[in-house]
Amino acid sequence: MTAHRPGSAITAMWAWDNPVDPAHDPRGRGYAPAAADRLAAFARAGGLREVHVLAPSGTAGGPVDAWLAEVVAALHDAGLTVSAVAGTRGATPGWVEATLAVAPWDRLQVAVVPWTTPGEGRTPADVGRSVTDALGAVTAAAAGVPVDACVPWWLATATTDDGHPLLEPVLTGASRVALAAPGASAHGPGGVLELAAPAVELLVAAGRPFTIGVQTDVPELAGGTEHTFFDEGPVALIRECGAVAAALADVPGFDGVAVKAHRAWRRLLGV
Template sequence: MPTPLPSRPGTVRSIGGFTVVDLVIVLILGILATIAAVGYTQVTDHATTSASAAQPRQLAETVPAAAPSDSAPLLDGALATSALEEPHGMQINDPLAAAAPWAPLSTAGTSDDAALADSTPAPAGEPTPADEPARARTAFGSMWVWDNSLTPDQDNRGTGYAAADPQTLVAFARQNNLSQVHIAAPWVSDEGPIAAWMDETTTALHDAGFEVGVLGGDPGWLDDPSLAVTWTLDAISTRPVDYVELSLEPWTLPSWNTDRVGTVERWEATMDAVKAALPTGVKLALDAPYWLATTPAPDGGTLFDAVLERADALSIVTFVDHAADFDGIIALSAPARTAAGAAGIPYMVGLETDTPAVAGGAAFTFYDDGGDALVREAELVGEALAGDPLYGGVDVEHYRAWRSLLGMS
């Protein structure tokens, strides 16, 4: 065993193989490590506590408590600055807002308890989230059907849309819980193959429990109301028809701007002629754009008054692709709905599903928004108007475009 060397004065003493300096350094490092650990724990606890306290406030500032509420009162005066028009006379204030329909925010950020509740199966007999689209379809009341299943070779008035055969129409109307269907009747619809199709289609729908209307109109009839009467009587014929859905649209005539007084008089005379010709039990339903209720009539009141004085039922045409906000379906239709309520006239609210090219722009149709958007916004309208006994649901323009929107042939 080696003999340890004698220490010299001023030399650090070795203890157990370590010098005193070594031990001092180890001790200092241990103290510093302890201090660092305590500080890290305090900083972490503080950060966690701060984040937990701030989170509710941050969520409250970024996530609305509920979907927009019924904004109908906002409509008063909203049309004063209206500028855009589409073929059916739709007018809105802000095309950019109209082109971006309101949609609820995602449920990201909800608590674990809420997520657990969402995943809990519904009691037997109650609808589940998967049933929501089907439930929302109760918001629909009717639809325009402009097509028929005849080919042009069979009848030159045929549109060749196979899905317009009677039984497919009945199945679609049932699927969407409709109460009415408007069937377009071409000129002289009581003759030729189209007459057989009209007979079979109206009978099938009527037997299935739907109210059936014959649909048509031409601004040119204003020059000769007898043409409107002839079309009406031919369309009714001996079929089970509950109402005539008349769509004249005089505002599409050049004279609407050059001779408003005379055009309105001819429009009223044409509606009067059709109403007088209707047999007992057949009602007159009129298509009328919402803005008529805020457009002054030449002799006082509004142009909507001329409609209310003659209609047994209404479709308030409100071709906009969102329900809420000052330029949405609920707000824009408010004056017309109020006037219809005062007159005691039942009504539906018409929405568009055809292409933007036909509708006059994407802001006026659900074509580019999809079927889910149509269901969602129609249900929002239904929820807002649930307390109105005169409201009969959404009237969809039109059958073929609606099927296309849903991805159906």
């Protein structure tokens, strides 16, 4: 894989998959490269500072919980910060209690997934309410562990009935934000920087630290070729993330680019 220098533009990634056989735990994904030692080695070789790990609820004490404990320990040993991630529907007080019992997580993250605009039957306002409600519930149960949000760019341009951006209450409830701005290039129409710009303005005004999230998923999962580096390749990913970081280097609170996700990134690299 491509190793990054200290101070790399890419500082974080999401890890959605685990190596557990689904026959042994219904939450298992059976993805061998997600074994704790291999995941930590990938993150360390990439020069990352943080990994956001999906912590699925259910089957307390099962093999996935054992893997989560191993992953947190391995990533801590590698000097990385580790966040436990849940989607808005799974981010409940019960999830917090169960997740914090498994391992000494540094942070919790409530994530809006997928990042595409809502389909039929769900509106942007529905998504905005779900993430702010989940942030409140998780924060109340988190016993002081910082709670972050991962939200898509369009929450900054979609508004409430009274004209306020849906992102505003998220910024009130989150300690930090991973802002998904999934373009296939840094600059130009539909590029990462154009997508991110309205939200960055709100983030800076609110004084919230943030990363910019990009995708390496296949277009079918990402919402189209314009929202992923899958077709662009690993060299373009590094180059364009560097351009994003250079453009935002002097913006208060900017903390690098986060890549979604471990499995897709490895596939992009061919490892």
